[in-house]
Amino acid sequence: MSAPPARREENTEAPPRLPPARGELSRAVLAVLSGRGLPLPDEAAVAAAEAYGEDLQLVLYVLYELHYRGFEGVADTLEWDPELLRVRAAAEEVFLRALRRDAGTGSSDVSTVVAGLLAEPATDDGGSVSHHLRRAGELWQLREYAALRSLYHLKEADPHLWVVPRLRGRAKAAMVAVEFDEFGAGRADAVHAHLFAELMADLGLDARYGGYLDAAPAPALAVVNVMSLLGLHRRLRGALVGHFATVEITSSPGSRRLAAAMRRSGAGPAAARFYEEHVEADAVHEQVVRREVIGGLLAEEPGLAGDVVFGVEATEYLENRLADHLLSCWRAGRTALRDRRR
Secondary structure (H helix, E strand, O other): OOOOOEOOOOOOOOOOOOOOOOOHHHHHHHHHHOOOOOOOOOHHHHHOOOOOOHHHHHHHHHHHHOOOOOOOOOOHHHHHOHHHHHHHHHHHHHHHHHHHHHOOOOOOOHHHHHHHHHOOOOOOOOOOHHHHHHHHOOHHHHHHHHHHHHHHHOOOOHHHHOOHHHOOHHHHHHHHHHHHHHOHHHOHHHOHHHHHHHHHHHOOEOOOOOOOOOOOOHHHHHHHHHHHHHHHOHHHHHHHHHHHHHHHHHHHHHHHHHHHHHHHHOOOHHHHHHHHHHHHHHHHHHHHHHHHHHHHHHHHOHHHHHHHHHHHHHHHHHHHHHHHHHHHHHHOOOOOOOOOOO
């Protein structure tokens, strides 16, 4: 069974390298980022792309990454390049339209949707990655899971910070309180992104930021892209709160199972520690998010209830697509990582 590449002795904090293209759209965008002045695709070409496909999701990922750490050799000034922003806006429209079609029910019943997040099923129906890994996951599957999740966890909580200036009162205060914990409560060695890098080291993985971008299939890119999409647009602040609530409310039980999976596999103490930290912290965060972040937001802006629901539904939809990909590959005995020879 193929496995993620082993850890490299390189600067884990350096900007990642640009990945190879996955289609015509990403080829054109990557050419511009690398300094080759090829023409960018027009809006019609972007609009014709598959919303959840490899090409469009890679375009979104690399253009969003300009707002995080950027890429090695890519000029910082390209972060706000008008032509690249035009392509990104067209790609976002394709992605957002598909999510509203496939995940959005149009409901504004926040209480019912949040109650659904709180309900842990009595038995696993076979669709849960954390249940699978706890019960029967092999070490190579745990390594693949960590490699793919590293695209978010090595910048954990960063996308959610964008919503803070867009909140007021209770919602803002509570959001900052939760984020303070995510960033180690003032201690660099307790920052959750740092803990995940230590988890990767225990698993013998490459802990460089963005090190597994080329290995990540479109479903793994999409779950990260939706955070950036919602975080970067003030008009989608309610949906970002819905996304944040979904992550925090569902994290504790899932993290308990993943910690058990790491211990069972003998992955190492740092691998288990990352998830053990989330069991306790997110059990507290869940209540703060429900009562203060969501409650505070809707007390100030009740018209955002439908957006909060959409954020929950879009998050669950994309997570389920990723889970389907992982489990279908693993049950067939094959890697869930991209075949980069294609």
